[in-house]
Amino acid sequence: MSRVNDFAIKIATVNGTGSASANTLLMKSIFRSGIPVMGKNYFPSNIQGLPTWYEIRVSKDGYVARSGKVDIMVCMNAETYARDVREVAAGGYLIYDSSWPRPALLKREDVTVLGVPLAQMCNENFKGVRTRILMKNICYAGVLAALLDLDLARIRELLAETYAKKPALVESNMQAIQLGYDYARANFVCPLPLRVSPLEKTAGHIMIDGNTAAALGCLYAGATVAAWYPITPSTSLMDAFKSFADKTRIDPETKRAQFAFIQAEDELSAIGMVLGANWNGARAFTATSGPGVSLMGEFLGLAYYAEVPAVLFDVQRVGPSTGMPTRTQQCDVLAAAYASHGDTKHVCLYPANPEECFYMAVQAFDLAERLQTPVMVLLDLDIGMNDWMCRDLVWDDAYRPDRGKVLGKDEIEKLEKFHRYVDKDEDGITYRTLPGVHPKGAYFTRGSGHTQFGTYTEDAAEYQVVMDRLTRKFATAKRYVPKAVLQGDGKAKVAIISIGSCDGAIREALDVLAQRGIKLDYLRVRGFPFGEDVEAFLESHDRLYVVEQNRDAQFRSLLILETRVEKAKLHSLLHYSGLPVSSAFIVDGVLADLAEGQQTVVGVGA
Amino acid sequence: MTFIPKPKIRHPDLPLNELGLTRRDYEGSLSTLCAGCGHDSITAAITEACWGISIRPENLAKLSGIGCSSKTTAYFVNGGHGFNSVHGRMPSIAAGANAANRDLYYIGISGDGDSLSIGLGQFCHAIRRNLNMLYIIENNGVYGLTKGQFSASADLGTKAKKGEVNQQPPIDPVLLAMNLGAGFVARSFSGDKQQLVPLIQAGLNYPGFALIDVLSPCVTFNDHEGSTKSYAYTREHYEPIVEADFVPLRQEIRTDYAAGESMAVMLHDGNQVVLRKLAEDYDPTDSHRAYDYVQQHITRGEYLTGLLHCRSTAETEFHALSRTPSQPLNQIPYSQLHPGSAGLARLLARYR
Numbered sequence: 001m002s003r004v005n006d007f008a009i010k011i012a013t014v015n016g017t018g019s020a021s022a023n024t025l026l027m028k029s030i031f032r033s034g035i036p037v038m039g040k041n042y043f044p045s046n047i048q049g050l051p052t053w054y055e056i057r058v059s060k061d062g063y064v065a066r067s068g069k070v071d072i073m074v075c076m077n078a079e080t081y082a083r084d085v086r087e088v089a090a091g092g093y094l095i096y097d098s099s100w101p102r103p104a105l106l107k108r109e110d111v112t113v114l115g116v117p118l119a120q121m122c123n124e125n126f127k128g129v130r131t132r133i134l135m136k137n138i139c140y141a142g143v144l145a146a147l148l149d150l151d152l153a154r155i156r157e158l159l160a161e162t163y164a165k166k167p168a169l170v171e172s173n174m175q176a177i178q179l180g181y182d183y184a185r186a187n188f189v190c191p192l193p194l195r196v197s198p199l200e201k202t203a204g205h206i207m208i209d210g211n212t213a214a215a216l217g218c219l220y221a222g223a224t225v226a227a228w229y230p231i232t233p234s235t236s237l238m239d240a241f242k243s244f245a246d247k248t249r250i251d252p253e254t255k256r257a258q259f260a261f262i263q264a265e266d267e268l269s270a271i272g273m274v275l276g277a278n279w280n281g282a283r284a285f286t287a288t289s290g291p292g293v294s295l296m297g298e299f300l301g302l303a304y305y306a307e308v309p310a311v312l313f314d315v316q317r318v319g320p321s322t323g324m325p326t327r328t329q330q331c332d333v334l335a336a337a338y339a340s341h342g343d344t345k346h347v348c349l350y351p352a353n354p355e356e357c358f359y360m361a362v363q364a365f366d367l368a369e370r371l372q373t374p375v376m377v378l379l380d381l382d383i384g385m386n387d388w389m390c391r392d393l394v395w396d397d398a399y400r401p402d403r404g405k406v407l408g409k410d411e412i413e414k415l416e417k418f419h420r421y422v423d424k425d426e427d428g429i430t431y432r433t434l435p436g437v438h439p440k441g442a443y444f445t446r447g448s449g450h451t452q453f454g455t456y457t458e459d460a461a462e463y464q465v466v467m468d469r470l471t472r473k474f475a476t477a478k479r480y481v482p483k484a485v486l487q488g489d490g491k492a493k494v495a496i497i498s499i500g501s502c503d504g505a506i507r508e509a510l511d512v513l514a515q516r517g518i519k520l521d522y523l524r525v526r527g528f529p530f531g532e533d534v535e536a537f538l539e540s541h542d543r544l545y546v547v548e549q550n551r552d553a554q555f556r557s558l559l560i561l562e563t564r565v566e567k568a569k570l571h572s573l574l575h576y577s578g579l580p581v582s583s584a585f586i587v588d589g590v591l592a593d594l595a596e597g598q599q600t601v602v603g604v605g606a
Numbered sequence: 607m608t609f610i611p612k613p614k615i616r617h618p619d620l621p622l623n624e625l626g627l628t629r630r631d632y633e634g635s636l637s638t639l640c641a642g643c644g645h646d647s648i649t650a651a652i653t654e655a656c657w658g659i660s661i662r663p664e665n666l667a668k669l670s671g672i673g674c675s676s677k678t679t680a681y682f683v684n685g686g687h688g689f690n691s692v693h694g695r696m697p698s699i700a701a702g703a704n705a706a707n708r709d710l711y712y713i714g715i716s717g718d719g720d721s722l723s724i725g726l727g728q729f730c731h732a733i734r735r736n737l738n739m740l741y742i743i744e745n746n747g748v749y750g751l752t753k754g755q756f757s758a759s760a761d762l763g764t765k766a767k768k769g770e771v772n773q774q775p776p777i778d779p780v781l782l783a784m785n786l787g788a789g790f791v792a793r794s795f796s797g798d799k800q801q802l803v804p805l806i807q808a809g810l811n812y813p814g815f816a817l818i819d820v821l822s823p824c825v826t827f828n829d830h831e832g833s834t835k836s837y838a839y840t841r842e843h844y845e846p847i848v849e850a851d852f853v854p855l856r857q858e859i860r861t862d863y864a865a866g867e868s869m870a871v872m873l874h875d876g877n878q879v880v881l882r883k884l885a886e887d888y889d890p891t892d893s894h895r896a897y898d899y900v901q902q903h904i905t906r907g908e909y910l911t912g913l914l915h916c917r918s919t920a921e922t923e924f925h926a927l928s929r930t931p932s933q934p935l936n937q938i939p940y941s942q943l944h945p946g947s948a949g950l951a952r953l954l955a956r957y958r
């Protein structure tokens with residue numbers, strides 16, 4: 001079973017023991033060898049002491065999703081040992097810490113077991129409990145380096161970059177790497193048939209997580225006010241924005257910061273601040289997750305009705321309620337689209353990877369100001385917090401923000417009277433003014449019933465004029481949201497339709513199915529409201545698999561509610577375990593459905 | 607919030623302020639509150655105050671939540687933008703708006719329900735953030751729009767219109783604000799325009815969070831015998847303890863303040879607030895002593911009024927702590943806000 005550059009490693013550790021550094025080191029050294037790689041972190045909602053896993057998939061073909069299979073398991077956590085052993089694919093490898101005897105019951109004949117006395121070696125070579133624990137993790141990276149044939153020089157280079165300011169740490173880490181490396185070389189046949197061999201497939205690419213990329217987009221969009229309340233898994237988006245802004249927006253001489261970064265008292269306040277700032281003409285945003293979206297509902301309704309721009313990143317996590325905060329799902333699709341009481345609808349964007357998070361972040365601000373309404377960017381934990389290999393982010397220096405229909409001082413001066421909500425251009429989008437510009441531009445922003453002139457009303461006809469125009473505005477939004485991405489020639493009768501982070505698994509699944517002679521079209525929807533391209537795709541296919549990561553088929557529901565599609569054509573493939581969907585799940589689901597004509601394929605576990 | 611345009615009839619001899627504007631230029635739409643509502647007197651005082659210190663109407667941002675009090679932002683200074691937001695959440699709108707443009711005057715109008723129940727959290731955090739705004743609570747002890755339920759400021763033992771007696775202790779916004787470190791804390795009475803106008807002027811110019819809790823009787827639901835927030839009761843029990851005058855930078859302090867009785871609190875921009883003590887043992891610049899003094903009087907059922915506490919807090923004001931530039935964030939040219947394609951390449955180096 002020789003598989004060069006095509007396998008998955010899973011590392012089981014305890015959180016808070018420094019395993020993240022070891023895992024990043026491994027992944028990056030593979031990436032720098034020019035080999036496409038993906039890393040996914042399955043971590044607990046806890047600071048220290050609970051089980052955590054990291055999965056690294058090496059894929060010469062550039063597949064970015066979970067394969068659904070583990071070829072090499074590194075068992076560093078006694079607590080999860082039993083289940084970790086069970087998860088290794090037949091013919092795979094299992095690495096464990098042989099400092100202590102291993103329960104005989106957990107033997108498996110169909111995998112190769114490699115014991116390394118990691119704790120023992122580290123105890124002999126390092127001082128201090130904390131250091132020994134940390135180095136034990138670096139040490140398994142050394143073992144894997146030998147088994148997989150990784151370049152030690154590259155590992156040293158990465159450590160030197162990481163610890164540029166603490167050179168002593170480079171040496172101690174390298175010592176731990178060498179301990180593992182030498183032990184493996186002396187005791188096992190190295191490299192394994194599963195190994196890496198340098199390619200040249202990562203040039204022009206970066207490894208970045210979606211929260212960081214989205215934060216970078218906010219910086220480039222010119223956002224100046226950021227308000228949020230800490231919540232996993234969105235917090236790192238705000239942290240990243242702060243870090244980028246600290247680097248690029250602080251005057252070196254005066255130390256003045258060209259941004260305001262506000263940690264709010266709760267999510268209600270965070271979105272209120274975003275509305276206040278946008279109302280006042282600054283680009284402002286917040287990032288949150290499902291519970292935050294619930295809390296922000298009332299203000300989102302106000303922003304919809306009073307037509308105040310806002311940008312909100314919802315990094316979705318497992319619900320309902322507190323759910324599993326450190327696991328991924330696409331479970332806010334409906335909550336976001338219809339957030340708040342009354343007739344409200346919101347523009348949503350569905351990025352599929354960090355690269356798209358960057359561009360969609362910029363686009364979200366343009367859309368919010370163009371349409372004068374909240375725009376929600378729906379990431380999920382998998383996109384937001386995991387490192388993905390993406391094409392280099394590029395920036396067009398010709399970009400200028402689209403501030404939408406905002407009247408300036410001179411334009412207001414020329415008006416006889418300013419009316420906030422009159423549909424002059426007949427596209428449903430009206431003109432707005434900013435405070436402090438001109439007394440004639442002043443109007444009253446309100447969530448209570450108002451006329452097209454901006455005045456209070458309880459009159460049925462006047463109320464409906466505004467509500468009907470908002471419907472027209474939402475129709476206009478279809479023209480502005482990003483177009484769906486079609487894969488395939490559009491001629492197949494059977495198709496997949498999906499959103500967001502399912503993309504990687506779907507594209508791999510399509511390849512696998514094609515090899516079996518099953519050819520499907522695939523449409524990845526990127527924005528709500530759905531455009532005519534989505535309608536046409538639904539229309540032209542007889543059977544559509546709706547792939548999404550939630551229990552209740554929320555995306556399917558939204559398609560049924562918001563398009564002309566015939567309900568019976570849409571068949572759900574639902575993955576909601578909290579782990580990112582794997583390609584195997586989709587392949588199996590499609591095959592099972594085609595074979596048996598089942599209506600719904602529900603995924604558990606895998 | 608109801609919009610009823612007022613007829614624009616301008617008397618040729620109306621006095622003009624420094625901007626050449628008359629008091630009429632600072633009015634808003636016609637009030638739809640009950641005749642005799644204390645809130646309308648506060649609206650009149652705000653109108654007078656803004657005219658008096660010649661605020662450009664467009665430079666006043668009027669923010670509110672929900673309730674009778676929150677409607678009143680429509681009834682003054684039509685030339686300023688208004689934002690009537692959601693119940694109890696005006697402070698967050700103020701925080702965002704203020705972050706975006708530090709150059710405007712922010713006046714937040716709230717009520718005892720809006721600030722002390724549903725919005726208590728945001729009220730407290732606006733104080734902690736030391737937002738540069740004037741926050742007025744039009745305090746009448748009841749929910750008016752929902753017909754007379756007790757609010758969190760209702761005094762122990764006060765009687766509702768239908769006879770129910772309040773048995774829960776009140777939250778006093780003045781004590782709360784002092785406790786949370788506010789540097790400008792005042793109480794007044796809607797019926798005392800003479801006291802209220804200079805307080806509003808001083809509060810608008812105070813560089814930080816300024817609170818004025820204005821006792822403002824509800825004529826419909828809380829003006830009966832047995833109520834501690836009626837006109838009659840308030841007139842009987844309120845006691846001006848310290849008078850405040852706002853003295854703009856350009857103006858000299860009038861000489862009729864007797865030395866020893868008056869003290870000036872410098873605001874960072876050269877403006878001053880002059881305080882005249884009416885009680886010898888009271889020091890409004892010392893927050894601990896002011897707190898104790900006010901609390902003792904509340905225990906005796908007396909509402910002390912005036913600028914009860916004032917000290918400079920400019921160094922902890924939101925923008926001072928955020929180190930934002932003097933140019934408002936919403937006016938920084940886009941070219942200064944991003945490092946361009948070359949900068950992106952540099953930022954991405956660590957992700958390779």
